[in-house]
Amino acid sequence: MSELGDFLRTRRARIQPAEAGLAEYGRRRVPGLRREEVAQLAGVSVDYYIRLEQGRGKHASDAVLDAVARALRLNDSERTHLYALARPAGSGGTPARPAGNAGVYIGALRDGARLVLDAITAPAFVLGRRMDVIAWNAMGDKVSGFSTVSPAECNQARYLFLNPAAPEFYPEWDTVAEETVSFLRRDAGLHPGDPKLAALVAELSDHNPVFRRLWASHPVREKTHGRKIIQHPRAGRLQLGYETLALPGDPDLLLVVYTAPADSATAGALAELAAEVGVGVVPA
Structure with a gap:
């Protein structure tokens, strides 16, 4: 699974359906929210959310990422991390922040x-x-x-x-x-x-x-x-x-x-x- 998928999976695992105002039904094989429940809370299709969690949603809009962040109750640092994972360098999306100096090594200080x-x-x-x-x-x-x-x-x-x-x-x-x-x-x-x-x-x-x-x-x-x-x-x-x-x-x-x-x-x-x-x- 992709880094983005791992991150989203761990975040939905920490939220219980009752905490999100959802009724619990059926046997749950894993803790936390199901993918379809996250999609429901975020207002996106289940198929779209699954593609996002599989790392295939490289062109997700700000609105979608913000909706997923709200559904998963991400804090500011986690929201920034979500943007960085969903829009990796070279994907054509807008990164969370400039990449900065990737060549910093010991002693490299102006x-x-x-x-x-x-x-x-x-x-x-x-x-x-x-x-x-x-x-x-x-x-x-x-x-x-x-x-x-x-x-x-x-x-x-x-x-x-x-x-x-x-x-x-x-x-x-x-x-x-x-x-x-x-x-x-x-x-x-x-x-x-x-x-x-x-x-x-x-x-x-x-x-x-x-x-x-x-x-x-x-x-x-x-x-x-x-x-x-x-x-x-x-x-x-x-x-x-x-x-x-x-x-x-x-x-x-x-x-x-x-x-x-x-x-x-x-x-x-x-x-x-x-x-x-x-x-x-x-x-x-």
Whole structure:
């Protein structure tokens, strides 16, 4: 089945007929809504919806995709993902967003963005395609230790699912794992057919059953801000907020900045780490 079909199937499986105002009838072999029920809720023919779920609806209109999104109760991130899967690059449809720079690799950061990153006194780093960490500032390295691994290993998904130290470093590992898979699913929708991403997914699926299960469930969620707990080997437990900002002109590059309230224990711990690398006071 196509990526689009897998995604739609997992989304209809999570909705019970009663929740959608439909009467239950007959024996259900699979959980959630039947395809004909989604078609009914979206106001399209059953045959058309089946073709869409089979990946044969490349010219679906905005109205149809929006109707399917409403029927399946997709959030904003899932709706964007639906558009990206239904209109892959080169299909002639309007993509969900510009494809961006598909050739971003470790260290590929323009000089101006590099100066901005270095000027930030809080821990910060830049995520590229496939969750590659392509650049970081002094505090970002002090907190996450990016410089201690080779460029090929400097990938957050690979660290999270393949490094045995990851569950200790991230006490809320399960939450971070789902967020990570959601990010990769979003990347896969925006860049279909990416061989490097396919290789990464295959590697993680082969070596980690949790990743394999999460990937099959098609989580899609854009995390522009939130919280993250890190058990630092020297500074102890860091309760951090984070903000994620797309770099202008480089939609595939995300600047991630960790923050902590000025009067918190985490801010104090970060200040001690900052003193070791000669960085000024870490802002709240």
